[in-house]
Amino acid sequence: MTVRVVDAVTINDAHCHFFSSNFFSALARQRLATTGATTAQAEASAADVCRELQWDDPRTADALSDRWVAELDEHRVTRAALIASVPTDEVSVAEAVAHHPSRFVGFFMVDPAASDALDRTRRAVEELRLRTICLFPAMQHVPLGDDRTVSIVELAASRPGTAVFVHCGVLSVGVRAKLGLPSRFDMRLGNPLDVSRLALAFPTVPFIIPHFGAGVFREALMAADICPNIHLDTSSSNGWIKYMPGLTLEAVFKAALAVAGPSRLLFGTDSSFFPRGWQNGVYDTQQQIVDRLGISTADAALIFGGNFDRLFP
Template identity: 40%
Template sequence: MKILDFHVHFFSRPYFEALAAQSPLPGTVAERLAHVVERTGIEIPPPDLDRHRERWIAELDRHDVERMACFASAPEEAPAVADACAKSDGRLVPFALVNPKVEGVADRVAKLMDEKGFRGVLLFPALHHYKISESVCEPLLRVLEARRGIAYVHCGLLIVKLRDLLQLPRTIDIQYANPIELVAAANKFPNVSLVIPHFGAGYFREALFAGAQCPNVLVDTSSSNSWLATQPAPLALKDVFARALGVFGAKRILFGTDSNTFPAGWRRDRYDEQQAALSAIGASVEVQAAIFADNARRLLARP
């Protein structure tokens, strides 16, 4: 079965350095990153961005992954991701994390999309304290609307382990992270594909509401889906897929892993878990092909 991963963080060295530079920990940026390595065992990518890109491409080849959506997970990382994707022969498709409240961000995204091949943005309302339905987001959404772009809108639980390891302030407020907020924006900007990652990351019922209401709201399946532990009644991953298929249908569910760091690399275990869940509910070959590849291929294609 063909695979396209709709949710991968590139996590190049500029990303780690950008967060480490904000850390209150003593020492240099390099010393702060050494602290992270000591605590987690992850590898900090080399300064040579080509080596990091080649490592990701090798991962895709090893696991027979056709393409991946490739996130610049901090504004400072966007140039590195743009360069890597431009050299990837289409295997890596770039997206930029942005804050709609920052002056000039809509123009910046327009330039990234028009000149650098970005397909859209990654939004964290809980981190930056806004609701996607608020007027502050409209300039950005107009840019995406004109280009039939994609906005991942992170909803629900948000824990950024690297921020915690670097002792950055905990500013996350999940009152801004309800998928219901997408409904007004989706209705106003029907040519924007609004993707709710991680099945809503705890706001599963609300994600279903948004999907039932708006045809341009989609979900991705990424991460370990540890949010299942927060639900008031026991819920297995196969049940999540069954309910999501009942509301979104096969064409609005996008496979993702939330892969990010090495040595873990591309998370084959998450693909295996999700494929097993779909098989357990009797999902057809056609349904699985849509979720694991066809939907992402359609959305990632430039209009």
């Protein structure tokens, strides 16, 4: 029996979504505001929304965090980033982290256009001890060079150990489509070159660009090449490679390793709802690629867990 390189390494997942009750309630409220759903539909509880989606009701943040721990244990995953996936849901992830501090690192979505964005961000990093601010400029329609975004990054810089995650490239949120919510995303706003301007201005802040740039791969590589504080996460099925004819995920890994090196790639799955749970298939695909590329055990250990532990000790 051959032992694969990655069988021996610690696995940390740098990209999981924490779909709490607040998350589903927020989507139900958005549906009322944007699609003319009946009040009854929009006022559906989180449990009703889950029933509609045929997903499991997350119940309390504590219960959901316990379920995540069981799921990580089953798959031999040591730690995971949990992303509060609507602005205003920081508290749910903070509860999960407080419940299992050795297993979770708290990430949270901020909408820089919200009037209380800066106050919420300050509270999330200072009081709730969340570690990564997540920006989705295409969804939030706030350019990365906008003063409102810059003040949020300034706050991260004032709080060592805080990272900034910026979703670039193609953005599709499956649950929004399933619930009939419009997704008027402006993809022009998610450009890794704009992340590089921020990363150069704030060299002590670690930046994370998920999914290798999600279709803006060349620019993600350029940004990572120039900015040593830019990291790329490997998460999801990386379906964006279809936009570049002939490109394979193996070639993506090879190029990313050549440019950013093994210490700036963060393994992730983009897991989110139950009962689907942790996306073992993403892991299997990526570990096979790492094996085929003949990456050393030390480098594989960095990608699958070590870099995450260094950023979030």
